[in-house]
Amino acid sequence: MGMLEGKVALVTGAGGGIGREIALAMALAGAQVVVNDVGASLSGLGETSATPGEQTRAIIEQRGGRAVVSTDSVADWEAARRMVATALDAFGRLDVVVNNAGILRDQIFHKMTPEEWLSVINVHLNGSFFVSRAAADVFRRQSAGAYVHMTSTSGLIGNLGQANYSAAKLGIAALSKSIALDMGRFGVRSNCIAPFAWSRMTSSIPAETDAHKARVAKLQAMGPEKNAPLAVFLASDAAAHVTGQIFAARHNEVFVFNHPRPVRGVHRSEGWTPETLAEHGMPALSGHFAPLDRSPDVFSWDPV
Numbered sequence: 001m002g003m004l005e006g007k008v009a010l011v012t013g014a015g016g017g018i019g020r021e022i023a024l025a026m027a028l029a030g031a032q033v034v035v036n037d038v039g040a041s042l043s044g045l046g047e048t049s050a051t052p053g054e055q056t057r058a059i060i061e062q063r064g065g066r067a068v069v070s071t072d073s074v075a076d077w078e079a080a081r082r083m084v085a086t087a088l089d090a091f092g093r094l095d096v097v098v099n100n101a102g103i104l105r106d107q108i109f110h111k112m113t114p115e116e117w118l119s120v121i122n123v124h125l126n127g128s129f130f131v132s133r134a135a136a137d138v139f140r141r142q143s144a145g146a147y148v149h150m151t152s153t154s155g156l157i158g159n160l161g162q163a164n165y166s167a168a169k170l171g172i173a174a175l176s177k178s179i180a181l182d183m184g185r186f187g188v189r190s191n192c193i194a195p196f197a198w199s200r201m202t203s204s205i206p207a208e209t210d211a212h213k214a215r216v217a218k219l220q221a222m223g224p225e226k227n228a229p230l231a232v233f234l235a236s237d238a239a240a241h242v243t244g245q246i247f248a249a250r251h252n253e254v255f256v257f258n259h260p261r262p263v264r265g266v267h268r269s270e271g272w273t274p275e276t277l278a279e280h281g282m283p284a285l286s287g288h289f290a291p292l293d294r295s296p297d298v299f300s301w302d303p304v
């Protein structure tokens, strides 16, 4: 028996990349799946299409699974509510929400437009809220449910040219932790995955320098399917005590991120003035850290 037998999963952005692999893996684990995707371009601009979602459904059905397609956008509250209604209409319940849909509008910060900022925040952060919130009523009624949200090392660490995306992705990590606290009383869990995969999204990374090219080569070896087992596990009852956590899946490695907590402190019994902070406080504290002068090299970084 599969680990998600009898469960219903809604996977957003499941028409391609990581979302499709998660939807396929969840169906293989026994879940009935709502395959959501607007079929957007990478930037979210231009025409949308039902084809990517239909293709995912076709694969699930060829393998003997059950799926329905939703072409609603996560970036709209009413559409998010329709998505949840689709699950209830088709399968009578909803047990798992995977917030995976996303777009990119990369831009160096001093040139980033309000539109570039808002569109990315809207799909990633607002979209994760809308879909999670729409499902919360069902989860509460059922006294059970699992959220799996896609965050990113771009947010957890920072990245060049991605202020909009980084802010949204760290926001999603915060959203997940607060959902875990608020919904724990109803038996609902919420966790994040920072995935790594060669996909439409990462194939847009510019590779100008040798260091960039080496990084892209490593990423090319990481198929989106490598992230799916962790998502299935987190959605399943086998993860019954796992909540409020941030995991990363990097090829054959899985790791958990350190919980943010103060790393160093200084105490002054008289209290602080700006001058004493400048003399004794902050340099001593922040000197601990190397300046972040480049895109964090998450591939050479040792998680252990």
Ligand code: NAI
Pocket: 012, 013, 014, 015, 016, 017, 018, 019, 036, 037, 038, 039, 040, 041, 042, 044, 052, 072, 073, 074, 075, 099, 100, 101, 102, 103, 123, 127, 150, 151, 152, 153, 194, 195, 196, 197, 198, 199, 200, 201, 202, 224
């Ligand atoms: P992708 O571009 O292949 O897939 C994203 C999917 O979301 C597309 O099928 C697109 O049509 C859909 N989508 C876009 N806007 C939507 C909307 N408003 N409503 C519904 N669907 C929408 O990207 P990929 O790489 O598979 O990324 C999946 C998730 O993983 C994203 O949240 C991304 O930020 C995250 N991620 C990916 C990483 C990677 O290495 N590929 C690294 C870190 C995070």
